[in-house]
Amino acid sequence: METDGPARPNGPAETDGLAAAGGLExxxxxxxxxxxxxxxxxxxxxxxxxxxxxxxxxxxxxxxxxxxxxxxxxxxxxxxxxxxxxxxxxxxxxxxDAVDAAERRTRRAASTSTGGPGLVLVAKAGASSELLAKLLDAYAAEPGAVPVDVVLCGIAQQSRLLRDGRADVALLHLPFDDTTGLDTEDLYTEGQVLVLPAGHPLATRPRVSMAEAASLLDLPLPRWPDADGRYADGPGPPAHDTTQLYQLIALGRGAAILPESCRTNLRPDLATVPVPDAPAVTTLIAWPPHSRSRPLAALIHTATRR
Amino acid sequence: METDGPARPNGPAETDGLAAAGGLExxxxxxxxxxxxxxxxxxxxxxxxxxxxxxxxxxxxxxxxxxxxxxxxxxxxxxxxxxxxxxxxxxxxxxxDAVDAAERRTRRAASTSTGGPGLVLVAKAGASSELLAKLLDAYAAEPGAVPVDVVLCGIAQQSRLLRDGRADVALLHLPFDDTTGLDTEDLYTEGQVLVLPAGHPLATRPRVSMAEAASLLDLPLPRWPDADGRYADGPGPPAHDTTQLYQLIALGRGAAILPESCRTNLRPDLATVPVPDAPAVTTLIAWPPHSRSRPLAALIHTATRR
DNA sequence: CGTCTCCATACCTCCACGGTATCGACGTGC
DNA sequence: GCACGTCGATACCGTGGAGGTATGGAGACG
CATH class of the missing domain: 1.10.10.10 (Winged helix-like DNA-binding domain superfamily/Winged helix DNA-binding domain)
Structure with missing residues (x-):
């Protein structure tokens, strides 16, 4: 049947031909x-x-x-x-990740016109909550603002969510988060404080240095999970989010060095002591490159204009 | 034949089932x-x-x-x-682009051990040639240096080559090139000069301002091709690379504002005049995120350590 | 040396991709 | 206004490849 005839009946004819071009499904x-x-x-x-x-x-x-x-x-x-x-x-x-992002973003682009969320913002639970609240309020007051879904997630999963299209924009913190491959704008820089149980001897000090914190502190620093959700081996209790962390500290099982802004929502049974020589923490807004939709651009503009 | 039996004979069973998960070939x-x-x-x-x-x-x-x-x-x-x-x-x-990059980088990773190029560096033809030569010399002197292929290309194609895996690292220039989605390190910042035919009246001035260049200059600024290789409409002759550009200027058909470093290789029939208020040009080294192989890291280290 | 584990091969079935033929819809020209 | 050309969709067919089961061969282990 395929001997001759006016036309070759069918055949991909190059799907499997050589190793060559344009493959990789x-x-x-x-x-x-x-x-x-x-x-x-x-x-x-x-x-x-x-x-x-x-x-x-x-x-x-x-x-x-x-x-x-x-x-x-x-x-x-x-x-x-x-x-x-x-x-x-x-x-x-x-x-x-890029292929998944293509699928997710396309689906959302289609559902946006039918009432879906316009933007998905991801932030670490418990971090920069005041800044985030102000940003959302300010953006909502803009003309043409779209609904913003806020996703709170654990440590170090944010960049993945951005890359595979589950989120459009994130609040990250230097020097903790990895920003490679993302576009960013700095929002806010602050110092860090040592968070202790209220009755701890160091809690009355006006300040402590990193060296003092390391040497005088009889409490271990909790461990955070890494990008895979696993906990590295080592001393200190594992903590998954700030709520767990605060409770561990209140129970006298640990201490932590956190950005100053954590004081706005701190439990009354915890105390903070400034650590002037701790590295400054910069909160920044990050988004995937080449994904500046109009609403995203407006949100970034709102965030940086202050 | 598929009525019952000890096992379902076959069937993708979810390849086409619903719309759902993990698709998009x-x-x-x-x-x-x-x-x-x-x-x-x-x-x-x-x-x-x-x-x-x-x-x-x-x-x-x-x-x-x-x-x-x-x-x-x-x-x-x-x-x-x-x-x-x-x-x-x-x-x-x-x-x-990411899929193509995966294929290209894998092929090259396999061929590297059999004598292929270790790194592919892409730069604009005619730009930063002195810096590039120094960088290549310094890197070649490093222990463990691998062969570096240099690809010279036209304007605005470099980021594409990085993104689809044809190149590993590029020399870019702010504020001209788009660096979104790339990791970068600044290398060098310089002022700009006006490039003129040697006999032009303005050529004897110690300096000119941007405003003067715009008003006093009787020569048009050539047009560069955009990312698609097309030339936007407008006045001025089209120029594809610096050789063409220099020839056009020498022929009295145009003038250009270029970074100072262009003077090192300038033809004798061209003159330059500093333009102090022109925006500074920063040469930077750029690479795709998450692609820091050991040789690439060494090259970046060599580039930034000076 | 049997046995277990693990990857590769052999062989089968069926769907999905690609091909040709044709239709329906919409401009266009005489 | 009607034949014609164009363009996308549909109908129908054949084959290749994706998936399945059964089995082989090679190394680790008791």
Missing amino acids: TRELRYFVAVAEELHFGRAALRLGIAQPPLSRAIARLERRLGGVRLLARTSRSAALTEAGAVLLREARSAL | TRELRYFVAVAEELHFGRAALRLGIAQPPLSRAIARLERRLGGVRLLARTSRSAALTEAGAVLLREARSAL
Whole structure:
């Protein structure tokens, strides 16, 4: 049937031809990321909801499409990332975030006209709450303001939410947060204070230095979860948010060095002592590059104009 | 055959099920970008090398997968972008750049160990050549330096090369280049000078102001191509690179305001006059976020340590 | 040396992609 | 006003690839 005739009946004719151009489907990238994270084809397949053999084939095909690059060093017992595989893992995560962002932002662009949220702002729970309240009030008073959803999240998840399109804009804090790949404007800089139980001996001091805090303090500094939601090993109790943190401090289980502005909403059983030589904390507003919609630009303008 | 039995014979079972989660293949995005750019299904199909009906269906499927969003307003005569379509066009371009970057960087990571270039640096032809030469020399002297390919390109294409993985690092110039979405470090700030034919009356002045340059100058300022390689309408001859520009000036067809450092390699038949009130030009080194390989970090370190 | 684990291969089924043919809608020219 | 051209949508078909199960081969372990 395909012998001759006026026209070739069909055929992708270049979908599989050579390794070459324009390939890399997102499915393949998702599969590779799963395998690279699990370092185990069986578990990765389980996570992806497919069987193991198709996954093996998909990875092999991906390697072929990249020109015969070995992404994983397989023994018949396990799998390890090659150098190229490590590069692809990093790049694939970023690319998949961008694809997810494309989907989410498009969906929201469509739902905005039908009453969905116009902007999603993400902030750390308990941080810069006064600044945030003022910003939201000021923006709401602007002509043409759209509804703003506020998402409060844990530490260090904000930039991910921005990158994969779940949020449009974030309040971040230097030097704690990572701003690489984001556009930012500084909003506010402040010093830091030591937060202690009200009855603690140091609580009556007019100020303490970082060195004094480290040496005189008999309380451990709590640990925050990292970007994966895990807690690093070490001393001190784990704290997930400021409420937990304050309670731990009130219970005499720890102390913390926080930006001054935490004093506005502090529990009465906690005390603060300025730490003049602690690094200054800058609150800034951040958004993904190339995503300046009109409402976002207005919000940024409102935030920086003061 | 699929009535019962010990196991369901096969079936993607969720590939097309609902609109839902984790979709958006890059092929669909490429198709959509082609249609959105052409605003014509037939031409887009031609460009993509497929027939028109499959393209129509692919776009329709994409709209369904996004939850019934209308991306294109079709009349039976033509197609126009909806608001959501415009959002997806922007986001899809960025996502496809990221996917392409993943592919390119992985290929290069694999070829690096087999003698390929270690880093690709992109700079505007004719700009900052002295700085660039010093940087390359200093980096080459570092222990563990890898080969650096230098790509010279026209104006305003550099950030694209960085974003889609064809280059690893660039020399950009504020306030001319767009640095959104890139990580940067400032390298050098300098004033600007007016570049004239050697015999021009203004060439003997010790300095000129911007206002004087605008009013006294009888020569037009040449036009540079924009990011798409097109020339905006307006007066003045079009110039593609500094060689063309210098020749145009030498021929008495124009003048230009350029950073001081252009004087190091200037033709003898051109003269320069300082313009003290012209905006300062900052040369900076830029790289894509989350791509700090060890050689790249070393190059950036070398560049900023002076 | 059997057994278990883990990745690869073999072989099957079916959907989705791509192809051609054609229709319906809308301008356009005589 | 009606034939015609254009453009997108629909109908129908064939194939490739994505997914499935069954099984093989290689190394770790008792």
